[in-house]
Amino acid sequence: MKFEIGNDAIIIRNTKEFNTEHILDCGQVFRYRKSGDSYTLSAKNHKCLLHNENNCVIIKTEDTEFFVDYFDLNRDYGKIKDELLQYKYLDRAMDYGGGIRILNQDPYEMIISFIISANNNIPRIKQIIEKLCRYFGKEKDGFYAFPSADALANADVHVFREIGAGYRAEYLSETSKILANEFDLNELYTLSTVNARKKLLKLKGVGRKVADCILLFAYHKTDLFPMDTWSQKIYNSYDLPPSNNINVMSDRLVGLFGNLSGYAQQYLYYYIRNNKT
DNA sequence: ATCCAGGAAGTCG
DNA sequence: CGACTTCATGGA
Numbered sequence: 001m002k003f004e005i006g007n008d009a010i011i012i013r014n015t016k017e018f019n020t021e022h023i024l025d026c027g028q029v030f031r032y033r034k035s036g037d038s039y040t041l042s043a044k045n046h047k048c049l050l051h052n053e054n055n056c057v058i059i060k061t062e063d064t065e066f067f068v069d070y071f072d073l074n075r076d077y078g079k080i081k082d083e084l085l086q087y088k089y090l091d092r093a094m095d096y097g098g099g100i101r102i103l104n105q106d107p108y109e110m111i112i113s114f115i116i117s118a119n120n121n122i123p124r125i126k127q128i129i130e131k132l133c134r135y136f137g138k139e140k141d142g143f144y145a146f147p148s149a150d151a152l153a154n155a156d157v158h159v160f161r162e163i164g165a166g167y168r169a170e171y172l173s174e175t176s177k178i179l180a181n182e183f184d185l186n187e188l189y190t191l192s193t194v195n196a197r198k199k200l201l202k203l204k205g206v207g208r209k210v211a212d213c214i215l216l217f218a219y220h221k222t223d224l225f226p227m228d229t230w231s232q233k234i235y236n237s238y239d240l241p242p243s244n245n246i247n248v249m250s251d252r253l254v255g256l257f258g259n260l261s262g263y264a265q266q267y268l269y270y271y272i273r274n275n276k277t
Numbered sequence: 278a279t280c281c282a283g284g285a286a287g288t289c290g
Numbered sequence: 291c292g293a294c295t296t297c298a299t300g301g302a
Binding site for chain 3: 119120121123124128161164165166167168169244245
Binding site: 279281282284285286287288289290 | 291292294300
């Protein structure tokens, strides 16, 4: 995609493949806030501000290099969307949320965030993660960085309950200790989706759906289809054999969409979640 | 009051 | 294996 790097800013002219609202509101990221006609976004220990100006998206940040990768700017989403047009419902979904991009987020941040996401709603997920950063993260000119693995590993369980994590507090406590000591997050980049998933499933609080979200939103593996309550509705709208097994449903959808499954899932998820039929 | 939210773990057969 | 139950929390 075409973009320019200016003085503490990235300028994007093709807004058909970059819509800030679509990207942030499709459920892949939680640490952002809308203020007026702009969005502030935090990732790891970086921050940026997005707004539209003269039919362009302006990303103001001191860390342009980080956010070029983060927003996946070197990938051709026009080509991906063209290929997805062959599938049922994707025309409608991409007409609605065609500006979605899959972010390249931090693996550790995704693991913690999506453990919190389990059986939870998005406003509350955002609130818990914000408190987590405020409680354990380092302050850096006006915002809180995502906490280090050590900070969470050394935390007492009851603090996770205090910030509203509920029964997930135990998962956060156990998993952050393992991540801080004996888990190689970088190895997963080199593994196949199936093998990387197996490793993630060993972590407390990480099941198939959470693992697939981590693999999609951090490792950019796209031969997977995260199955939550909404994805089950998507499955039922396709002409596939009835099933009540989440893994079977997920595998069949991957059989349909192949390596574009992750992208398809995001366009469809964003569409169905905002157009309750 | 009951149900739901980007589900996972534990138990039982 | 597969099916069924339980698990905090808060908003609708």
